[in-house]
Amino acid sequence: MLSGAGPCASRFGEPITLNQRISTMTETQCVYCHPQQETVLWQDDRCRVLLVEGSNFTGWCRVVWNQHHAELSELSEDDGNHIMAVTREVERVIREQMHPVKMNLASLGTALPHLHWHLIPRYTDDSHFPEPIWVPPLQDAVRHPLPENFSETMTARLKRRFPRAPEGEHRLFVIMGVSGSGKSALSQQLSQRYGIACLDGDYLHSRENIAKMASGAALDDADRAPWLKALSDAAWAMQRTNPCSLVVCSALKKRYRDILRAGNPGLRFLFLDGRYEVIEQRLKARKGHYFRPEMLDSQFAALERPGASETDVIAIDIEQSLEDVVTHCATHLFD
Numbered sequence: 068m069l070s071g072a073g074p075c076a077s078r079f080g081e082p083i084t085l086n087q088r089i090s091t092m093t094e095t096q097c098v099y100c101h102p103q104q105e106t107v108l109w110q111d112d113r114c115r116v117l118l119v120e121g122s123n124f125t126g127w128c129r130v131v132w133n134q135h136h137a138e139l140s141e142l143s144e145d146d147g148n149h150i151m152a153v154t155r156e157v158e159r160v161i162r163e164q165m166h167p168v169k170m171n172l173a174s175l176g177t178a179l180p181h182l183h184w185h186l187i188p189r190y191t192d193d194s195h196f197p198e199p200i201w202v203p204p205l206q207d208a209v210r211h212p213l214p215e216n217f218s219e220t221m222t223a224r225l226k227r228r229f230p231r232a233p234e235g236e237h238r239l240f241v242i243m244g245v246s247g248s249g250k251s252a253l254s255q256q257l258s259q260r261y262g263i264a265c266l267d268g269d270y271l272h273s274r275e276n277i278a279k280m281a282s283g284a285a286l287d288d289a290d291r292a293p294w295l296k297a298l299s300d301a302a303w304a305m306q307r308t309n310p311c312s313l314v315v316c317s318a319l320k321k322r323y324r325d326i327l328r329a330g331n332p333g334l335r336f337l338f339l340d341g342r343y344e345v346i347e348q349r350l351k352a353r354k355g356h357y358f359r360p361e362m363l364d365s366q367f368a369a370l371e372r373p374g375a376s377e378t379d380v381i382a383i384d385i386e387q388s389l390e391d392v393v394t395h396c397a398t399h400l401f402d
């Protein structure tokens with residue numbers, strides 16, 4: 068999801084900003100647009116992670132925004148969250164690999180209009196400790212060697228954390244499961260983290276269906292059929308233009324799943340699977356939620372667990388942390 072001006076592009080019709088002045092000055096020599104030599108550990112279409120070499124501070128990494136945006140608050144909410152999520156993961160890997168006494172994070176960048184974060188592992192015996200590394204050294208440095216496979220580990224971790232769909236193949240998933248299995252929380256996490264298009268099936272209910280449910284009556288299959296057909300059509304429309312799309316729908320019965328499948332070859336289901344007791348416990352812990360735990364009985368009674376013949380269903384064990392569920396699902400979204 069690219070945003071803003073292209074590399075080294077000038078932006079007309081807007082007030083002149085510091086970034087633009089820097090941009091104009093550096094269009095021909097911007098080393099982030101035209102790198103002479105850099106060690107890229109990982110990249111996507113928004114940012115990249117570099118290993119800073121030739122310094123006393125081994126393990127120093129830099130997360131560089133690819134476009135000309137110098138300030139974090141210039142980025143869209145989604146882009147800003149993305150560079151910070153990448154930065155956080157880089158920090159995590161450096162800490163795990165190098166065990167510094169402290170990480171230094173700095174976004175300086177007064178010379179070039181690319182927002183970038185330095186991540187520097189610090190040790191009590193480094194040349195500057197406890198001062199920042201930008202001042203003259205205080206003492207002779209003890210060099211901490213870069214662990215073997217540091218670069219490979221960083222690359223693998225970032226690839227896993229920020230997977231990308233194969234080009235040209237549009238993917239479509241239904242997140243299914245009983246009420247309380249965590250469909251909404253999961254879809255929100257996947258959508259925010261990976262920029263995936265997401266539709267909550269509840270939004271496509273007709274006024275009549277909503278009125279019926281509000282009166283306390285349950286929907287029957289005749290009520291559900293046009294809703295599921297509308298959802299199937301919406302899913303089809305989503306996958307036309309999005310590399311990866313999610314639809315949230317409990318899809319408890321096979322005949323409901325079959326309506327969603329019709330006309331959507333390649334559609335797959337992520338079935339959030341968990342024991343009654345576990346979901347009941349989670350529902351009881353939810354505050355301010357209208358769902359009554361007694362309704363869980365009817366949800367489990369209605370659930371037709373996907374059989375072996377439904378090979379497009381991927382069961383996801385929800386009896387693990389949301390973070391682990393998200394990571395597990397992401398491997399299926401992008402494998």
Ligand SMILES: [Zn+2]
Pocket residue numbers: 074075097098099100101134135180181
């Ligand atoms: Zn540039």
